[in-house]
Amino acid sequence: MKDLFYRMKKVVLANIISLALLLGACSTKKTFEKQEDGVVVHLNDGLGAKQVRLQVISDDIIHVTATPADTFSHAQSLVVLPEVKGTSSWKLEESADALTLLTKSVHARISLKTGEVSFTDSTGQVILQEKQGGGKSFTPVTVENLKSYAISQVFESPADEAFYGLGGHQNGQMNYKGQDVELVQQNIVDVIPFLYSSKNYGLLWDNYSISKFGDPREYQPLSSLKLFTKDGKEGGLTADYYVEDKIKESKVENKIDFQYLETPQVDSFPKDVSHKGKIVWEGSFTSDAAGLHKFLIYSSGYIKIWIDGTEVLNKWRQNWNPWTNKFNVDIKSAGEKHAIKIEWTPDDSGYLAVTHLDPYAAEDQNRLSLSSEVGDEINYYFIKGKDADDVINGYRNITGKAPIAPKWAMGFWQSRERYTNQKDLIDVVKEYRKRHIPLDNIVLDWQYWEDPKWGSHEFDLKRFPDPKGMVDELHNKLHAQLMISVWPKFNKGTENYEEMRKNGFLYMHNIEKKRKDWVGIGYESTFYDPFNAEAGKLFWKQIDKNLNSIGIDAWWLDATEPDIHSNISIDERKINMSTAMGPGAKYFNAYSLMNAKGVYEGQRASSPEKRVFILTRSAFAGQQRYGATTWSGDIVSRWSDLQDQIATGINFSLSGIPYWTMDIGGFAVEKRFYNLTGETLNEWRELNTRWFQFGVFCPVFRSHGQFPLREIYNIAPEGTAEYNSLVYYDKLRYHLLPYIYSLAGHSYFNNSTIMRGLVMDFNADSKVHNIADEYMFGPDLLINPVHTFKARTRQVYLPATTGWYDLYTGKYFDGGQTIEASAPLDRIPVYVKEGSILPAGPEIQYTSEKSADPLTLYVYAGKDASFTLYEDEGINYNYEQGKYSTIPFTYNESTKTLTIGDRQGSYQGMPEKRTVKIVWVNKDHAAGVSFTAQPAQVIEYTGKTVSVVSK
Template sequence: MRVSRKLVQTIPGDRYVDLVTDVSKYRIYLMNDHVIRIRCTFDEQFAEEASYTLTMTAWEDKMDAMMEDRRRVEALPALYEDRGTHLLLRTNALRVLIHKEPFAIDITDADGRVLHEDLKERSYVKDKQGRLYHYSTMKDEDYYYGFGEKSGHLNKKKRRLRMHNVDTIGYDSEHTDPLYKHIPFYIKFHGPTQAATGLFYHNSHESAFDMGCERSGYWNKYSYFCADGGELDLFFMYGPQIKDVVRYYTDLTGKTILPTQYSLGYMGSTMYYTELDRDSDKAILSFMDRCRAEGIPCDGFFMSSGYTTGEDGKRYVFNWNHDRFPDPQRFIEQMRSKGAALAPNIKPGMLLTHPLYRSFDEAGAYIRDESGEQSQTDRYWGGQASFVDFTNPKGRQLWKEHLIASFIDLGVTAIWNDNNEYEINNPDALCDYEGEKKHISALRPLLPNLMAHTAKEAIAEAAPGTRPYLVSRAGFAGIQRYAQTWAGDNSTSWHSLKFNVPVILGMGLSGVANQGCDIGGFFGPAPEPELFVRWVQNGIFQPRFSIHSCNTDNTVTEPWMYPSCTPYVREAIRLRYRLVPYFYSLLHEASVEGSPVMRPMVYEFQQDPATWEESFDFMLGRSLLVANVLEKGAETRTVYLPEGCEWIDWHTRERYAGGQTIRKPVAIHSIPMFIRSGAIIPLAPHLQNIHQDRVEELHLLIEPSENASFVLYEDDGVTNRYQNGDYLTTTISVETQRNTVISFTKEGAYPSTVKRVVMELVCKHIAPVGVMLQGRKLPMFLDPSKWEAAEEGWYYDLERTSAKIKYKNCESDYEVTVNFDVKDLISI
């Protein structure tokens, strides 16, 4: 056991400082005022900087040329003061105290409040097996969020969490650990000080977090991170808001890639169709026709791997089964004509019987065994397989060639990467690692990221200018900058429906804003009618909305599977489509700020202690609280409405004060939703297909009782032209004083498709007395039918306490002024 106990030397560097202890070396960068890097090695020298993960660095890195979205910053000067017992480094927001003996690092804010404290005499450790440990003190008032894709409640205190990608079909969403993603990052929130901090361990070896499960009376209460190898390379982030920590973390690992707009539509899927003996193409086309006949919008189909099945019944990536799909290109074109994108399932493991196995093997494109002489084989779906090595330029190039020939040249630019956890059981198997060779034990969770990176490059090469839509089941920190993810092969149960919510919320706090789960449950018997309806009502708020199944009772989960419930399913999916402009704007925000789309209550209301343990109610963006029904047979739903604002029932417009718990009656059609005061929510009421429809009438739901703003984002939804300025952001700002002024400020070259704006202003006390557009008075109507027939004007809906305002969209900046003066009818 080697423990850093004593600082023996301090060596100033170029915008960093090196520390030498009795057994280890440290390098500290002050990345900026809020982010600090602490790098620790027990070897003689630091390893070469070589990261597939970081998008912000302050040093040269071997992967710089490969990582196109990497940004080089200049670290702050690492000037230190020697205070006798410790060294002190400063930023404007932080103080770093390096204790000399026993060696430990503490971090405080500028006022001296402790934010992070190493466990002294046990802070940085390497054991005889080569495992690395970092011990931190913890307080009773600490809450821990994030950790990527993890089961259970949102707060992970008193949990032991393993970082390891694994195929966990039918998992228990409350207890199973690990799942598919490996994201060694967490947020610590200290209740009394309202301070949020983050720790990201830049280490892709298998690892674990112990968040207070272990206890010893000889030490203060502690948590620890343990990795099987590599370095203790950690980044500390200080908020003080949780949303600040998420922003800083995604500065380091990348923002969520802006997806195609059609990916926000309903994406059909099931394993059932592609496992038919023949004519799977007709089954999928019939599904699309049935959607249209049922009035259910649908914009795409995730095609399960049965389409690749060979004559021996095994799945072979890049192989089209022509009994099931006689003419793939014609099928893809037919899907496109129906307004649907196709996302085929792709797997990185190639069975030894695969027709292409030899060509990949001879090219050296697979991960090798420990000798480096032969391709490594391991257990896979269908038998022994070898796995494409995406750290090898040869593997990436060959994969791209087949991806292009089999799909992209046929018009497919949506790729579904599946079964990519790389469960290779030989830790000494060798990856090429850009020619340097490295054991897979050090790189395994990075391979799904690189697989997605390769697909993105293939689309850029073969379909220039086309925006990729990639989906990945596995991933490491940074997967968000390539792909949408989902929570794998969940089980079909009420329990899974409920606990998939905090699984998704934890991913959002871990930088992955664009994700969801299989709606209806993937593995198990068909969901009962009530469960299916509730799952759809929940799923419409997830960025990835796909009903997907592999039912164990010879059934298929479809929107119309229970005709008596189809109206409720249809109503929910249509609500999803109404919300598309809001979703798309939130995903644009995620691509710029890193913000989650589905947000835990504590993210928006960390000042309210009642939100700190909330796992199931969530915010959709800033403006909408969703309290789905998650219990079987529920007749009421208890909802806590956070303090600091007012809340308005989405359906009834009934107003509630914040800081209270209410109980609402619910029925099978109920989707409990509450509008936050200051809300600005853009809606598309007539949208039925994102591919084919243009949003010509935009509705704006605005609650104007407090000042607020929202950025509405528009572009063509399918190309990369937005990167060159072909987009439109409209900052909608509400200022409430004597009158309410709603201003619209525009930026970008994209010509909006919106021809007419319909605003619903949710009024608090009184109706308006007048509405003006750019200083011009809009006509007021008493009869709503006459308002409907008019081109512009407004009327007051007394039942919904809302002013309805409509007008022709303006191409330039403009203002709408709503006068709430009380009109004195008597004195007149």
């Protein structure tokens, strides 16, 4: 009996061992799958992701996807080019707990237990690693009956790391480390879910829904704090409603929420408060949670906020376009009280919401965190580079090159809201020509159509009697181009609306709601769906028929957030935008990308001889491939907004798209500027002058805004300091056109960036990481806009590792120091990097007037230097077939020799020979950039190498 027991025990034990071995073998088999271009790891520990896939795109680019489902999504990315595929050029190392994919420059390690991914260089130095355990989160959500997930991915981040990019945002933020950024398309916000790290890597977050960088929590009502009246009673703040200087009503309120059309509005206020008065909330607050408390203010009209008697916010916004501002309050211990006062002047009618967030753990705040409302899976691309240019090169390799802008687009654009008739528009161009002020493009803003035919793309012939003749006169007599405003919006009942509707190409929710817009008596309207490829083709067909056919040069694609109806909630905006591809919530941020795609592809088919140029109010990753320039939306004419544009443009450019612009002077105007006299007139002229001085050193140079009129001669009369400065900088732009147009060429052929955050060229100098109001324009010019009223100097940090020359005088400065730079009303501080070659051209009135002959080369000695001059036909795509030329310039400091190398390539109209003037600038010989600069040598260049030694 005992032997039988032992025999049975041995059999059972053997069976258990066999079963364990079998299960182990199955488990091992299912742990991962090696594929030609990467690996898929299968997880079963309940952490959320069932599978994580690493795909090797190149030696420097790894694609990571993670899903809680049994299979990965097969949907084609809207952002990444369809031809981007994985490569088999990599090796796999296996260990008991991890796999490591090895390329020549990147090692990507993935844990077999958690799916946690980390990236190191070939020496083992960590570049980026996911949070311990993987940092992945999937929360089931249902949107429009579609089951999906809210997703999140968290990475570790060392204390000395800095983050940039993510599009163009309007809170003056530069380095995003430890900050929060909401990625949601708004009138003045451009979303590009790509960031650059000072550790020289990039992350492309391939998701189209509303997303967040940083703290993923939603802001809460003000009542999430303990509130006290100004008399110290708990329960809320004291709210005093004023008409002029008299209190009409006082009450206690524990929330401030007048944010959207759907929430109670100023109509509920006592009579005349919204038109002649203000509301003041006053009292104190505290919390049981010690730490840094975040406040978010959404407002239009005038808003001022004081904390403990110190002003922390003073802003104005137009009522049809409110915006958010942030500030923090540190509550050092539980129960600590802080006084608060909020003063809001609605300015006729307005919107206001004050919300709050409790402290977020500092450890989490300083990590790199990305989250999205809707996603089938976590999907990101890791891009390693030697520097920022290399990282952006990788981004464009997978999302598309930026076609070269037409040469005329690199000149000066004049615009305003708006030229109401044909004569006004033509007369403006004639006035510029009469005054010999350079100009290339005139812009026709909205409402050129007959009311209410929005979406017809037809001119109102009463005001524009001969559209074709107008375009021909601009082209043939005035040598100017015309850009026109084209909205993706259609008023109900128009012919184009009906054509779109019958094909099912319109978003119909707004029509079903019978909402009327704000124009005239108000009309029911909606937008078309560019996510439907056939709708995009029809949209272009309608534009082509009425506008492209008469020779209009460029397209101002306005309201591409899309702004289906202003001041409705985000949730309502998502419902309005139910796309052919899926719910609006899932595709919310990508409307502009798809709209630009249809117009770009349409024009290239209809008019293949003409470069597409698009100006659009929104942006998304990959949009650069569609010939699109983004402007920063309907910003306001205030000094604080001028300052914010600097960081906005820098971070936009660090997001991988090279063409950016803004409304020089700001778009929306306070009432105090309507009647300009005295000090208000002086401020208006100075504000526009300072903004213009900054704008000349932006990728696209464009003036635009509401009344007062924005033409140079309307801003200030001839002979004034402001007028003279505006004309000077306009001419300077044209003088530097050989340099600027070369930057455009480099942005295509080399995937380079025109407007460059200091981190791009001086990353090793940690002092530049947080500088938000200086940048490089191309590789050689350091730009320092003046953004304070009546300032006549400004602090300028000159980055280390190189010296600097004053652009206007040639005076030399050592790098690595902060100087008090002179900034008279007519100049902003601009410096040229030691070891630079600036090519410049003759004085011209428009870009196609003549070639850059004579060509002036300003050579800034002290270090070796190089620059490549790029030239082509300027208006077509022949450069894609190799019809362009490059001329390399090099300077050798040890031999003091400038070499102009052999010209490579050719194009129609290329000058076979030209005069070259050489201006030497060094520590002992100062010389400024100007048309009258005296060259030390003058040579004839015929396309063959010639060397010149400095005298």
